[in-house]
Amino acid sequence: MIKxxxxxxxxxxxxxxxxxxxxxxxxxxxxxxxxxxxVLIEVKAAAIxxxxxxxxxxxxxxxxxxxxxxxxAYDVSGIVVEKGNEVSNFEIGDLVYSRVPQEQMGTLAExxxxxxxxxxxxxGNISFEEAAxxxxxxxxxxxxxxxxxxxETDKVLIHAGSGGVGSFAIQYAKAKGAxxxxxxxxxxxxxxxxxxADRVIDYKTEDYKAIVKDADVVFDTLGKxxxxxxxxxxxxxGMVVSVVGPLDEESAKMFGMADYKxxxxxxxxxxxxEAAYKFIFMHPNGAHLNEIKSMVEDEKIKPILDKVYPxxxxxxxxxxxxxxxxxGKIVVKIS
Amino acid sequence: MEDxxxxxxxxxxxxxxxxxxxxxxxxxxxxxxxxxxxxxxxxVKKTFFVTTGCLRSYCIDKNGKEHTLQFAIKDWWISDYIAxxxxxxxxxxxxxxxxxxxxxxxxxELDGIHERFPExxxxxxxxxxxxxxxxxxxxxxxxQLSAPERYDLFLKQYPDIEHHTRNYHIASYLGITQQxxxxxxxxxxxxxxxxx
Numbered sequence: 001m002i003k004x005x006x007x008x009x010x011x012x013x014x015x016x017x018x019x020x021x022x023x024x025x026x027x028x029x030x031x032x033x034x035x036x037x038x039v040l041i042e043v044k045a046a047a048i049x050x051x052x053x054x055x056x057x058x059x060x061x062x063x064x065x066x067x068x069x070x071x072x073a074y075d076v077s078g079i080v081v082e083k084g085n086e087v088s089n090f091e092i093g094d095l096v097y098s099r100v101p102q103e104q105m106g107t108l109a110e111x112x113x114x115x116x117x118x119x120x121x122x123x124g125n126i127s128f129e130e131a132a133x134x135x136x137x138x139x140x141x142x143x144x145x146x147x148x149x150x151x152e153t154d155k156v157l158i159h160a161g162s163g164g165v166g167s168f169a170i171q172y173a174k175a176k177g178a179x180x181x182x183x184x185x186x187x188x189x190x191x192x193x194x195x196x197a198d199r200v201i202d203y204k205t206e207d208y209k210a211i212v213k214d215a216d217v218v219f220d221t222l223g224k225x226x227x228x229x230x231x232x233x234x235x236x237x238g239m240v241v242s243v244v245g246p247l248d249e250e251s252a253k254m255f256g257m258a259d260y261k262x263x264x265x266x267x268x269x270x271x272x273x274e275a276a277y278k279f280i281f282m283h284p285n286g287a288h289l290n291e292i293k294s295m296v297e298d299e300k301i302k303p304i305l306d307k308v309y310p311x312x313x314x315x316x317x318x319x320x321x322x323x324x325x326x327x328g329k330i331v332v333k334i335s
Numbered sequence: 336m337e338d339x340x341x342x343x344x345x346x347x348x349x350x351x352x353x354x355x356x357x358x359x360x361x362x363x364x365x366x367x368x369x370x371x372x373x374x375x376x377x378x379v380k381k382t383f384f385v386t387t388g389c390l391r392s393y394c395i396d397k398n399g400k401e402h403t404l405q406f407a408i409k410d411w412w413i414s415d416y417i418a419x420x421x422x423x424x425x426x427x428x429x430x431x432x433x434x435x436x437x438x439x440x441x442x443x444e445l446d447g448i449h450e451r452f453p454e455x456x457x458x459x460x461x462x463x464x465x466x467x468x469x470x471x472x473x474x475x476x477x478x479q480l481s482a483p484e485r486y487d488l489f490l491k492q493y494p495d496i497e498h499h500t501r502n503y504h505i506a507s508y509l510g511i512t513q514q515x516x517x518x519x520x521x522x523x524x525x526x527x528x529x530x531x
Contacts, residue, residue, distance in 0.1 A: 044399060077399065093376050095399055125503035125513065128399035297501050299513055 007031050011109035012314045013069040017058030020318045024056065027069065032106075032113040039090050039116050040082035041098070043334040044128035045308075046107040047075035048321055049136050049164065056318070064102065071106030074099050076114070077122050077131035078334075087116045097122040099135035099284045107132075108314055108332060120289035123296035130303040133329035137164035138292045138301075140282040141172055144219055144241045147280055152177030154216040157208070157233060161197055162188040164329050165221050165243065167304045170195045175300040181212050188327060195304075209233055220245055231269035239276040248279045304328030311335075336363055336438055339384055342410070346458050353452040360444040366431045372439075373429040379418035382442045385411050388435025389499040392427045393507065403508035406432075406493055406500070412462075414442065433499045482511050483519045 013027045034040050052073050054060050077097040080090050090096065098119040106112055122131040150156055156173045160166040161182030173180045174196035182197040186204050193200050201208045214235035220227050223244030230240040245266075252260035262270070262277070270277050295301045306326040309317040311334045321330050340357065343349055366372070366388075373379055375395060383390070390407045392415065404427060407413035415427040419442050449455040476485055486509060490497075497505070506516040 091371075091374065093374055095395060122399065124393075124395075124401040125501075125507070126400065131399065297503055299502060299517075 009110035010311070011071040011106065012073075012311075013071050014056055014066075015069045017056065017061065017068075020053070020056055020322055021315060024072065024315050024318065025069075026314075029071070029109070031111050032104075034082055034084050034113045035115075036084040036086040037115050037117065038084045038104075038113045039080045039087055039096070039119060040111055040113050041076060041078040041096060041119075042081045043076055043107060043110055043112055044078040045076070045132035045331055045333050046073050047132045047134075047136070047329050047331045048073050048108075048317055049075065050321070051136070053318060053321055066105065071109050071112075073107040073332075074105055075132050075135045076100060076107035076112055077128045078112075081111070083116070090116055090119065090121075095122045095124075095128075096120065097131040097135055097289060098286070099139055099282075099289075101284050108311075108334070110334060115284075117286050118284035118289075120286045120293055123293045125297055126303060129308050129331045129333055130305060133164075133303045133305055133331050134168070134292060134296070134301075135284075135289060136282065137329065138168050139285060139288055140165045140243055140280070141169035141219075142288055142292065143282055143285075144243060144280040145169060145172055145176070145217070147278060148217040148219070148239050148241045150176050150178050150217055154178040155181070155212075155214065155235075157181045157183075157212050157215045157218045157230075158197075159183050159218075159220060159222045159226055161192040161195070161200065162327055163221060164304075167192070167195055167328065168301065169219055169221075170197045171301045172295070175295060178217075181208070181215070183208050191327070214238075217241065228265060228269060231273050231275060234273060234275050237274050239278070241278050241280055243280050243282065245277075245279060248277055251279050251281065306330050308333050336361065338386060338410075339438060343458065346461070347454050349454075350452070353448075353454070356448065356451065360441050360448075362439045364437055364439050366435050366437065368431055368434050370431045370435075371428060372431070372437075373415050373418075373425050373427060375425050375428045377425050379415045379425050380442055382412060382414040382419070382440045382445060383407070383429070383437040384440070385409055385413065386436045386438065388437075389432045389496060390429060390435055390437070391432050391500070391504060392429045394427050401503070401507055402510075403504055406496060406504075406508065408493060408496065419446075432504070477510060482509060482515055483522065485509050486516070486519050486523075 007030055008028050009031050011027055011029045013025055014023055015025050016023050080092055080094045096119050098114050100114045101118050104114055150173055156178045158166055158169045161170055161184045170180055170182055180197045181199045183201045183203045184192045186202050189200050189202050201211055209232055212233040215233050216238050218230040218234050218240045220230050220242035227242055227245035234240055246263055249262055306328040308331045314332050317330050317332050385407045390413050391403055392405045393401045393403045395401055415425045418425045502513050506513045
């Protein structure tokens with residue numbers, strides 16, 4: 001763990017695809033260089049997300065080809081220590097947070113270079129560890145619910161209220177004045193209620209389909225049968241936004257798949273309900289993070305942390321993530 | 336600037352030469368909300384006198400959380416006096432919480448003004464004494480008063496400030512959590528509501 005030179009740093013790298021313990025290794029790598037629009041962040045904390053696990057397991061090789069070895073993780077908080085000559089909205093010493101762009105992945109390291117458009121100052125009232133837990137989950141929830149245009153008195157169903165995305169989405173929807181239904185398991189009912197959800201449905205003892213009627217918006221964070229079932233509870237003319245279901249046709253076109261068709265089962269449900277279905281691609285966005293910063297500082301959103309691991313125990317952090325038992329976010333303290 | 340000159344004139348005989356000198360070492364500035372005047376870790380060369388708006392000085396601890404040392408509204412001075420007088424880099428960040436108008440002074444020249452104009456000596460001494468008094472009061476209040484008492488005192492000291500600040504600014508000035516501050520406020524409202 002001794003640094004060889006000033007230009008080296010420690011990083012947790014994916015060296016092959018497969019089992020977490022075999023795939024991850026601490027390496028000495030060179031400090032990233034910066035481009036004109038980048039800032040170099042001295043990492044204080046990084047958070048890990050389900051997507052990081054999927055990448056390690058090799059489940060996303062087709063969609064997200066990454067060269068090996070690569071440093072893991074996307075969420076970061078830290079201090080700006082260098083900036084490119086086209087960066088005007090950040091200064092050296094600024095405390096920031098970010099979900100770094102795909103091509104700059106690698107926040108489980110002492111330094112990470114990030115395009116400044118994906119960066120925002122961190123909320124001043126929370127710690128680095130709490131700030132690192134927000135970007136990916138927060139942007140996913142915010143961009144989905146913003147697309148759905150949720151507004152006061154809307155009835156919204158948010159699946160998996162105890163997850164990173166769900167717990168943020170509940171607080172965001174409440175801040176917008178919506179009536180929030182959410183699903184979770186028995187042991188999480190109490191703390192999910194504390195996030196402000198109006199009706200917490202214990203999916204182990206209750207059938208959400210019998211409880212939720214005519215929702216204006218369903219936020220699908222689970223996929224599979226939950227995506228189709230959403231149309232049973234959404235109102236006529238309502239909207240289903242999903243971050244895990246099938247691609248919608250408009251998004252597919254953007255990706256050059258002109259002749260892509262929504263699976264027929266889903267497209268039938270869409271027309272039956274005269275509803276809208278939209279797949280949301282989370283995209284890194286500093287302005288959105290700045291919005292989240294304001295909401296956190298105004299106490300409309302609070303970060304939910306499951307556990308903070310020291311950098312040396314990052315691999316254990318991934319094992320914990322893989323167990324699926326975390327209540328809130330898993331964070332690694334780097335320095 | 337005239338406000339400040341008049342304030343000084345009320346305490347000492349200000350020669351036109353000295354007045355001119357004050358103008359020469361100062362700049363009136365209108366600053367947008369969010370503007371950072373002093374940044375933690377940098378060299379501090381300026382002191383600010385507030386004519387309108389609201390500013391805040393704070394430091395950031397090793398966990399990244401902010402602690403507010405001072406707010407400055409109309410007629411208050413603000414800077415990082417640790418940096419200036421102990422000749423260190425800034426421990427504090429000074430930012431505008433609202434659009435603000437300030438008079439910016441070069442600290443060295445302002446501090447040395449009594450060498451050219453001895454009449455400033457007693458004036459500066461008086462200001463320093465008042466500053467020590469207010470600091471000692473702040474420390475003692477922090478040590479001996481309850482959080483609700485400190486909040487009441489704060490509101491007296493900075494009337495109207497709640498319109499310009501976020502809850503966490505005030506909580507971090509009082510040294511309490513945002514949740515405690517909310518609780519104190521609720522209690523206050525209850526008390527007022529129960530008054531005949």
